[in-house]
Amino acid sequence: MNAELFFTNLPALLIAMPLFGAFLTPIFGRFLPKIRDAWVILISFATSVVAQLLAAQVYINGYVMYVFGAAPGTSAIPIDSGGIPLRILFNIDAFGAFMLVSTAIVSFAVILHLTISQQKRSSLSEFYALYLLLVAGIFGMVSTGDMFNFFVFLEINSISASALIAYHRNGALAAEGALKYLIVNTVGGLMILFAIGLLYSQYNSLNMAIISQNISLTTLNLLTLVLFIAGLATKAGIVPFHLTTPDAYSVAPSGVTTLMIVASQAGLYGMFRILFSVYGGVFTSVIVGWIVIILGVLSMFIGVTMAIPQKDIKRLLSYHAISQTGYMLLGVGVALAVLGDVTLIDSFGNMAMKGGLFHIINHAMYKGLLFLTVGAVIYRTGVWDLNKMGGLGHKMKWTMIFFLIGALAIAGIPPFNGFASKLMIYESTFAFNPIIAIIAMVVSILTLASFMKVFHSVFMGPELLEYASVREVPRRMLASMAILAMFVIAFGFVPDLVVDMLITPVAESLFNQGQYIHSILGGGL
Amino acid sequence: MIGTLATGFGFWNPLMWIIVIVVAIFFSWLLWKLGETNYEGNIWQTAPYLSGNDEPEKEAIHIRAGNMYWGFTKALSVYYDHLIPLHSGIVSDYISWFLIGVVVLFMVVILV
Secondary structure, X not given: XXXXXXXXXXXXXXXHHHHHHHHHHHHHHHHOHHHHHHHHHHHHHHHHHHHHHHHHHHHHHOEEXXXXXXXXXXXXXXXXXXXXXXXXXXXXXXHHHHHHHHHHHHXXXXXXXXXXXXXXXXXXXHHHHHHHHHHHHHHHHHHEOEHHHHHHHHHHHHHHHHHHHHHOOOOXXXXXXXXXXXXXXXXXXXHHHHHXXXXXXHHOOOEHHHHHHHOOOOHHHHHHXXXXXHHHXXXXXXXXXXXXXXXXXXXXXXXHHHHHHHHHHHHHHHHHHHHHHHOOXXXXXXXXXXXXXHHHHHHHHHHHHHHOOOOEHHHHHHHHHHHHHXXXXXXXXXXXXXXXXXXXXXXXXXXXXXXXXXXXXXXXXXHHHHHHHHHHHHHHHOOOEHHHOOOHHHOOHHHHHHHHHHHHHHOOOOOOHHHHXXXXXXXXXXXXXXXXXXXXXXXXXXXXXXXXXXXXXXXXXXXXXXXXXXXXXXXXXXXHHHHHHHXXXXXXXXXXXXXXXXHHHHHHHHHOHHHHHXXXXXXXX | OOOOEEOOOOEEOHHHHHHHHHHHHHHHHHHHHOOOOOOOOOOHHHOOOOOOOOOOOHHHHOOOHHHOXXXXXXXXXXXXXXXXXXXXXXXXXXXXXXXXXXXXXXXXHHHO
């Protein structure tokens, strides 16, 4: 294959490859079932490589603009279009590339886990096809520069996730959780579609850069903003729009829940993209920043306090996922609240933004690791109830070590990655408002307390008779956990490199709204 | 130095932290080595004293998740009595909360 052709068309391959894999998987399952799993792993690996290469291109060049259906060199804005980009555009800046990196790592680790944990289940071909569709949906959400395309990928994300939630757990609980997730996310999606319609009716374009260039802070556009925030908060599991999140996460196969963490972060990506790249130039007060901060504080506190009394281990982890999302909102919200003040941005806003963004990828790694380790425990014991577990550390030593790494990271214990991002959030938030920083630290202490309970009740204590036959999970599942554990440790050991190379360009791209607009309206391919 | 993260108000270096921990462990080990060397484990003197009762089987005394933090939830029962029912599992409640959230956000954005 011509290398230049390959590298030029990476954005198209990013979506085409998982879709191609998804539609071929049932055919492999029907005619060549023995190699189906290998095919799914191969296509997932190839998709992850494409995502990483594309992210590298973006980090080197600043952004990648791809015009679908146009020859290389064609402008994003046709001559006869009246200055409006008409074609389907992918506009991937550092923020999009950052999300690609996170999704690529987690999705590959997940497929290694799923191909073992689900191997005794039926209808696996369709299951893997849905997994690849979900990956395509996430990649599309973080790559597109078009509002309606964003909505389409959001729906692909929500529908495939709902189907995956319902897929493989006995009884009606999974179907119920999936149905709730589907209904609530459909309502959220409708709000987003309504908001997009309101913008389209005013600006005759669905392109984010065009809307961003022309938008003003009218009452109608404030309503539009609120609809975006509510719809995307539902996807991201932010309090008070989180209610379906624990119901869905707790019943899905653990590998699926892990991928849903990055799927929910694509919702968070959408929220930050709307807030900074579309509305960022017109905010005149700190109120929207404070709204994001308050949503963050509510998510942190309600998430962790709801986690503590849980007895279902996956439900407990789900509430912690909500709580950790609060940290991201807190960091980015502080940056948003001081957006118009250069002095405050330099003083602590920039650091708050970097901390919030760093926490996104850290959370994807350690929470993904925790869900995979819990999936390993459930795979061997078939038990979700914490009250029925105990002593598994005697038989599942590697799983225990991986869980401990994830637990220490989520609790913000040094030297793991969670500590570095939380430290950045604490210090910058303290300069903004000390009370909020103290709440964030208290939530971290409660998180540690909660994970001490989980670690003790699952892995510590004497060997229990009912688990006498339990043994360590197969190597491929251990490899999936090892991949995420490696990033948890690595990001914790060299936080400066991660912040300088991955996070700082993202913060700059969000602060610099003009750069985003120029990347599309200034030309493109 | 590799690993030094400047936070704007200070810095964090995990490698230095690990060195400090290793040194602390080393001194702890030195202290332990200075202790009694004639200690004998697994004899009647090391068994727990339970008012003359026999020690139960290990499996019977495993502290399970339900035994932990009940005091915390009990102390915050007023908070939990209000919070837990909000997570009713009823999808129409969830939609109601969604709509309430939208209205509240809109009112805040418009009025403040």
